[in-house]
Amino acid sequence: MKWMLILILTLLCPCCLGAYFKFTNLECKSLDPKFVEFKECHLKLVRRNVVGMNFHLAVKTEKPIDKIEFNLCIFRKSNVYRLFMVNHTLDFCYYMKRPQQYPLFYIFHDSLMSATNANHTCPYQENDIYLRKMTLSEQAVRDLPLPNGEYKLTVSVGAFKFNVSFCVGNMKDQLILYSLALSILLLQDALPLEAKVFKINKMECRTLDPTFALFKTCKVVRKENGRAALYIHITVPNKGPIDDIILSLGIIKVLKNRHFQIVNETMDFCAFMRQRLQSGFMGFLVTPLLKVTNINNSCPLQQQDYIFNGFPIDETTLKEIPVPNGVYMLHVRTSVLKKWRTDVKVYTSRVDNYS
Structure with missing residues (x-):
């Protein structure tokens, strides 16, 4: 071109x-x-x-x-x-x-x-x-x-x-x-960007290949004043070492009559685990997840169960994501061995504070 x-x-x-x-x-x-x-x-x-x-x-x-x-x-x-x-x-x-x-x-x-x-x-x-x-x-x-x-x-x-x-x-x-x-x-009059928080509306998990992976847990645990924690448990039965993992992230702003996809990025997860500092925006989101998961080593991954045990959604997490108030969908898909295997959608609202 x-x-x-x-x-x-x-x-x-x-x-x-x-x-x-x-x-x-x-x-x-x-x-x-x-x-x-x-x-x-x-x-x-x-x-x-x-x-x-x-x-x-x-x-x-x-x-x-x-x-x-x-x-x-x-x-x-x-x-x-x-x-x-x-x-x-x-x-x-x-x-x-x-x-x-x-x-x-x-x-x-x-x-x-x-x-x-x-x-x-x-x-x-x-x-x-x-x-x-x-x-x-x-x-x-x-x-x-x-x-x-x-x-x-x-x-x-x-x-x-x-x-x-x-x-x-x-x-x-x-x-x-x-x-x-x-x-x-x-030119426009600019106002300072204030710290804001997310409230989770719901989470949906779907297996795209039931012969490869199954969701045993997919739930949102509600806490006080709109805070929450996310729990996911994926089992991959009878599979050998996995050394080819691609993550796809979409962030979509949901309006009454249209949707805006403001982020559409992919990341080589195995490369990220080897060198986390060069992962950009995707790494910024994935790094906090590693604190609550049993995925704590570089590829190849060999375990059969992958657990995200209570990722917190509160004042301490995700507040730096620079988006205005509104309703959003975070869409995460996982490709393993060059085939899409899982699909997770988190529906959330950006608000000024918890109340």
């Missing part, structure tokens, strides 16, 4: 009450003049306190574009911008046929489609692509499942067959791969 477009948006606190936001800066640069060129790139006042984004992109190829890839990354600022949970890539041609299947991208759909001439399905034969007075509604940005803070959104757009997909870190390091760069700043 030959990358042709990057959008970089920086915003403060898109979900706090009483906030405001607006574009303050737009920079465009062609990194491959033989493929694409900017004819226009500027911000324009649409109405009081509302600024629209405008650009005119000249595509210098006569071949219809029928393979387009979008990559969306969200960075959160903590001294510097660091990748924050979201790193999603999609087939844009498929997306344009079924946009509502991608709720995170669909947040921006109406704003984008109403402002561009590239508002149809593939193939794209236009030599001139316009964006005119694009603004983001306050409600659209508030739907982003993010806590208070300052963020940068990067959107990379690729065309044709050059299969590269990653988030933009340092623009100067990516000049060979990209042909367009935009820098957009959105």
Whole structure:
């Protein structure tokens, strides 16, 4: 996939009450003049306190574009911008046929489609692509499942067959791969992120391969004022040593009429047990689980029973996960020997405190 477009948006606190936001800066640069060129790139006042984004992109190829890839990354600022949970890539041609299947991208759909001439399905034969007075509604940005803070959104757009997909870190390091760069700043009043807690609503455990593994225990033990503990016991009868384990984690924010998958990550569990410090966000969640389990050695695993004996959900656990109040589903699947074996869903609510 030959990358042709990057959008970089920086915003403060898109979900706090009483906030405001607006574009303050737009920079465009062609990194491959033989493929694409900017004819226009500027911000324009649409109405009081509302600024629209405008650009005119000249595509210098006569071949219809029928393979387009979008990559969306969200960075959160903590001294510097660091990748924050979201790193999603999609087939844009498929997306344009079924946009509502991608709720995170669909947040921006109406704003984008109403402002561009590239508002149809593939193939794209236009030599001139316009964006005119694009603004983001306050409600659209508030739907982003993010806590208070300052963020940068990067959107990379690729065309044709050059299969590269990653988030933009340092623009100067990516000049060979990209042909367009935009820098957009959105401002909002930011409120400090306060410590919050989780309340467990329910937990569901399911065996995907009963011949391989069975759940003997799957329960939530309720404690005072909404605190809880999770108990899981999985038995793997008559199996040899296990040295191939993949964990998949999804975190989904549940709203009335849509679901947002804000985390979709996998981790090589055996590699994690060998070198825990290089495991990133998944390791941050898995490490506390190891304190209440009999899985305390590196691969290969040889026991027949795997027990999580009362993982506490209280003020001391998971409070650092930076998500706003709301209802969430944590979805954990386990692959052993290259086949999905177990499926666990934990439904939880993020609240200010226990009461």
